[in-house]
Amino acid sequence: MIFRELILENFGPYLGRHLINLRPEKDEQSCPIILFGGMNGGGKTTIMDAIRLALYGQRAQCSTRGNLGYGEFLSQCVNNQTAQPETTRIELVIEHIREGQWVDLRIVRTWTKKEPKDLLGILEGDWPDTALANAWDEYIETLLPLGISNLFLFDGEQVKELAEQETPPQSVVEAIQALLGLELAERLSTDLEVLVSRKRKALASGSQLADLNKIEEHLQQDQQTEIATKQELEKLQIILQKTQKNYQDSLNRFRIEGGKLAAERSQLEAQKTELESNVENQRDSLRQMAAGSLPLALITPLLEQAQKQAEEELKVQKAKVTIETIQQRDQRLLSFLESLAIEEGNIQEIQTFLSRDNQELNQAVINSKLNFLGLEEEGLQSLNTFLENELPIEEKLLQQSVTKLQSLQEYIESLERQLAIAASPEDYQKLEEALKESQQSLFQAKNNYESAQKKLEDIQKNISKIKKQLEHYSEQVLERKNNQHVIESVAKVQHTLKEFKERLTLKKLNKLEREVTECFRYLLHKSNLIHRVSINTQDYSLSLFDPLGILVPKHRLSAGEKQLLSISFLWGLARVSGRNLPIAIDTPLGRLDSSHRTNLVERYFPTASHQVILLSTDTEITEEQVQRLRQQGAIAKEYLLRYNSTDRCTSIESGYFW
Numbered sequence: 008m009i010f011r012e013l014i015l016e017n018f019g020p021y022l023g024r025h026l027i028n029l030r031p032e033k034d035e036q037s038c039p040i041i042l043f044g045g046m047n048g049g050g051k052t053t054i055m056d057a058i059r060l061a062l063y064g065q066r067a068q069c070s071t072r073g074n075l076g077y078g079e080f081l082s083q084c085v086n087n088q089t090a091q092p093e094t095t096r097i098e099l100v101i102e103h104i105r106e107g108q109w110v111d112l113r114i115v116r117t118w119t120k121k122e123p124k125d126l127l128g129i130l131e132g133d134w135p136d137t138a139l140a141n142a143w144d145e146y147i148e149t150l151l152p153l154g155i156s157n158l159f160l161f162d163g164e165q166v167k168e169l170a171e172q173e174t175p176p177q178s179v180v181e182a183i184q185a186l187l188g189l190e191l192a193e194r195l196s197t198d199l200e201v202l203v204s205r206k207r208k209a210l211a212s213g214s215q216l217a218d219l220n221k222i223e224e225h226l227q228q229d230q231q232t233e234i235a236t237k238q239e240l241e242k243l244q245i246i247l248q249k250t251q252k253n254y255q256d257s258l259n260r261f262r263i264e265g266g267k268l269a270a271e272r273s274q275l276e277a278q279k280t281e282l283e284s285n286v287e288n289q290r291d292s293l294r295q296m297a298a299g300s301l302p303l304a305l306i307t308p309l310l311e312q313a314q315k316q317a318e319e320e321l322k323v324q325k326a327k328v329t330i331e332t333i334q335q336r337d338q339r340l341l342s343f344l345e346s347l348a349i350e351e352g353n354i355q356e357i358q359t360f361l362s363r364d365n366q367e368l369n370q371a372v373i374n375s376k377l378n379f380l381g382l383e384e385e386g387l388q389s390l391n392t393f394l395e396n397e398l399p400i401e402e403k404l405l406q407q408s409v410t411k412l413q414s415l416q417e418y419i420e421s422l423e424r425q426l427a428i429a430a431s432p433e434d435y436q437k438l439e440e441a442l443k444e445s446q447q448s449l450f451q452a453k454n455n456y457e458s459a460q461k462k463l464e465d466i467q468k469n470i471s472k473i474k475k476q477l478e479h480y481s482e483q484v485l486e487r488k489n490n491q492h493v494i495e496s497v498a499k500v501q502h503t504l505k506e507f508k509e510r511l512t513l514k515k516l517n518k519l520e521r522e523v524t525e526c527f528r529y530l531l532h533k534s535n536l537i538h539r540v541s542i543n544t545q546d547y548s549l550s551l552f553d554p555l556g557i558l559v560p561k562h563r564l565s566a567g568e569k570q571l572l573s574i575s576f577l578w579g580l581a582r583v584s585g586r587n588l589p590i591a592i593d594t595p596l597g598r599l600d601s602s603h604r605t606n607l608v609e610r611y612f613p614t615a616s617h618q619v620i621l622l623s624t625d626t627e628i629t630e631e632q633v634q635r636l637r638q639q640g641a642i643a644k645e646y647l648l649r650y651n652s653t654d655r656c657t658s659i660e661s662g663y664f665w
Contacts, residue, residue, distance in 0.1 A: 008150055009618055010058065010589050011111070014098035017089040019053035020650065020657040024096075027054075027659060031618040031643045038643035040612055040636060043622045044664050045648030050657040051622035052162070054648075055593045059160060060084075061099035061114045063153055064125060066144070070162075082123040088656060094119055103150055112139075151588055154185040158577055159616075162593035169576070170569035172248070173561070174548040177241050183547055183580060192508040196501060203477075203497050226473045229466055236463045243456045250445070250452040257445040261438045279422045282415055289412045296408070300393070301401045310394055317387045330369060337361045509544075515583065516542045522579035523549075530571045530606045540575075549576065567603045574607070578615060589618035596627040608632045613641035630665040 010029045015021040031039050045051045052070050059067040065077045072080045085095045099114045113130040129140040139146060147153075157165065157179070169175065175183070184193070204223060303310065340361075344354050524540040531537065538554040549572065551559040564572065581590070595612075596604050608628065612619055613636070621628065628636075636642050645663045650656075 008101055008103040008588055010099065010591075010620070011102050012098070012100040013054070013057060013061075014096065015054075015057055016096035017086040017093055018057060018084055018095055018097055019086065020050045020655070021053070021659075022086045022088050022654075022656040025659050027646065028644060029618070029620065033640075033643045036640070037617070038641055039615075039617055039619045040642045041618070041620045041644045041646075042628070042633070042636075042642055042663055043620070043646045043648060044625065044628070045622070045657075046624060046650065049648045049650040051624075051648060052593055053657075054622060055160060055162065055591055056084075057097050058099060058591060059156070061097045061116055062147055062151065063156070064116065064127065064144075066153055068153075068157065078123040081118050081125060082120055085118075085120040085123075086656070088654070089120065091121060092119065101150075114143075151586075152185060155182045155584075155586075158182050158580055159588050160591045161577065163570075163595055166570050166573045166577075170566070170573040174543075174546045177237065180547055192504055192511065196504055196508075199497050199501055199504070203494055206493050222473060222476055226470065226477070229470045229473065233463065233466045233470060236459060236466060240456070240459045240463055243452070243459050247449075247452040247456045250449045254442075254445040254449045257442045261442045275422050275425055279419060282419050282422070286412060286415045286419070289408055289415065293405070293408055293412070296401065296405055299401070300397070301405060303393075304398055304402055304405075307394070307398070310390070314387070314390050314394060317390065321384060321387065330365065334365060337365070512544050516544060519579055519583045522582045523575050526578045526582075526611075527572055527575035529610055530575060530603070531568065540572075571603055571607070574611065578611065581616065587617065589620065590616040591620035591622070593622045594627065595621055595623060604632065605635075609635055609639070612636065613639055625664045628663075633663055633665060 009031065013027045013029055014024065015027070016024045029041050031037060031041065043051055043054065056067075056069040056071065059069055069080070071083070075083070081095075089095065094117050096115065096117045098116075101112050101114065102109055103112070104110070111132055115128040115130065116125045117128075118125045127140050127143060129136045129143060131139070151159065169179065341354065341358060344357065520540055520542050523542070524537070527537060527540055535554065537551050537559060538556075539552045541550040541552065542548075543550070549561070551561065551564075551572075553559050561569070581588070596607065604627075612621065633642075633645075645661065647660045647662055647664065649658050649660055651658065
């Protein structure tokens with residue numbers, strides 16, 4: 008089936024006539040996506056409601072209907088700017104295959120604000136089909152049954168609610184059973200029970216019939232009670248989930264607003280006192296260092312200059328001693344040369360050379376710095392030891408002490424900040440009372456839910472007991488052969504039907520598990536997280552297993568991953584059903600992060616169905632993502648819903664936000 012065209016006239020925020028081409032084709036090429044862009048309140052959900060209303064009329068599950076009567080709902084759907092006699096109109100053109108041929112059907116619903124009762128018309132091609140209009144509710148059930156419509160026409164909020172629940176709600180369970188064909192076996196079982204009831208009445212005498220009617224009356228009452236209890240249990244489950252969320256919010260608020268820190272105040276204050284004592288000890292250690300030789304580190308440059316001066320003075324002293332020794336040696340040398348009868352001129356040259364050399368040595372001593380320290384060799388050695396060894400060690404110890412002191416002070420400041428944000432005794436008492444109250448509400452909700460579960464179990468046991476009484480009644484009292492044969496045969500058929508349903512359920516769910524697993528792993532960017540998705544045959548809840556076969560708790564998934572799991576569930580159902588139906592999604596991306604959004608945009612939307620209608624805000628399908636869809640050739644049509652706050656009307660333009 009394909010939605011080919013949608014016409015809105017004076018419906019919701021759409022004043023006047025608006026024609027929307029929904030055919031999933033572009034340049035005669037098949038492209039699945041019809042993309043609508045619009046801000047919140049711009050009319051996206053109205054388009055989804057219009058499709059539902061056109062298909063199902065009074066039975067449509069529209070977003071804004073709530074508990075309104077159908078006439079009152081239609082009246083509210085009329086555009087506020089519409090003049091009194093003007094008509095509100097919805098037209099939806101669908102294509103589907105009938106007897107091997109494509110058939111066009113135009114569904115037309117019209118009404119006015121003065122007379123809020125819709126008139127339904129069905130046109131096949133250009134010809135009205137009154138007979139089909141009269142039997143439309145039955146006919147649409149063969150194309151897109153109402154029970155499964157929410158699995159093909161859904162919104163992001165619906166996916167969000169489905170993701171947050173451990174087990175699907177009853178409405179989704181019934182849709183799943185219908186989609187997989189499991190309700191046929193249940194319907195046949197019910198029909199067989201009706202047949203057996205008729206046969207018992209035909210066989211029974213007057214008194215037996217009265218007893219039989221009484222037993223069946225009890226059975227009917229218990230079955231009605233069972234239905235009511237299931238509905239009550241579903242409501243209590245919603246209340247339980249809300250109270251669990253309220254309790255978690257109270258617990259988070261208790262922690263965030265300082266309740267936990269207030270409860271630990273005494274421990275924090277004791278830690279602060281101990282740290283302050285350590286700080287004081289560290290400061291005493293610094294004072295002791297300051298009382299020793301450490302302050303000399305402040306004049307390290309002067310000490311280094313003194314070290315150099317002392318070294319120079321010692322060199323000068325050694326030079327003086329050396330000069331005297333050399334002069335004495337020179338005298339001895341000259342005396343020795345005279346004894347060797349060397350020429351006077353040569354001796355004179357040698358004496359001149361020695362005199363000049365001694366003069367240079369004396370000049371070097373004269374040019375040296377003044378000798379004002381008078382430091383001996385031993386004193387210089389002590390100064391060298393202090394500068395090279397003792398002072399660096401003391402400076403290192405000082406740095407370590409200062410670092411430790413800073414760390415202690417930072418820790419104290421951290422404790423002071425924690426104590427500052429810790430709730431006051433009055434606020435702490437309020438937080439504690441709110442937490443206890445939410446905890447008590449959660450306890451009460453759990454008790455109510457468990458009581459309802461126990462009540463349902465008791466009722467179901469009683470129903471089973473009554474059914475056994477009826478079986479016993481039919482076996483022991485009603486002996487007429489022909490009808491008795493029917494009753495006995497039905498019992499066998501019921502047993503076979505039960506086994507058939509179980510096997511069919513396993514077969515369908517095994518296939519569904521494979522499809523859901525494949526879809527989820529395809530959409531999930533962490534492909535090694537989940538290896539298999541298992542579906543419970545009783546309540547259709549999902550269990551996840553990693554590659555080692557270990558159960559992965561659902562709460563370990565992020566909110567976005569849970570939404571992807573829900574979408575995979577819906578996608579898998581659509582694939583297993585074998586129904587070639589369009590998919591429409593309102594606000595499709597919800598709380599998904601960027602990587603999950605990319606996977607959904609690139610992998611799910613282009614392949615979810617042959618026709619995918621997306622209704623998105625500018626923050627969901629962004630400029631980058633719409634460009635990717637365009638590059639894939641997945642978008643057939645793009646529309647922008649632009650709301651004019653002055654006129655309070657929405658116009659439909661070609662194109663998207665970008």
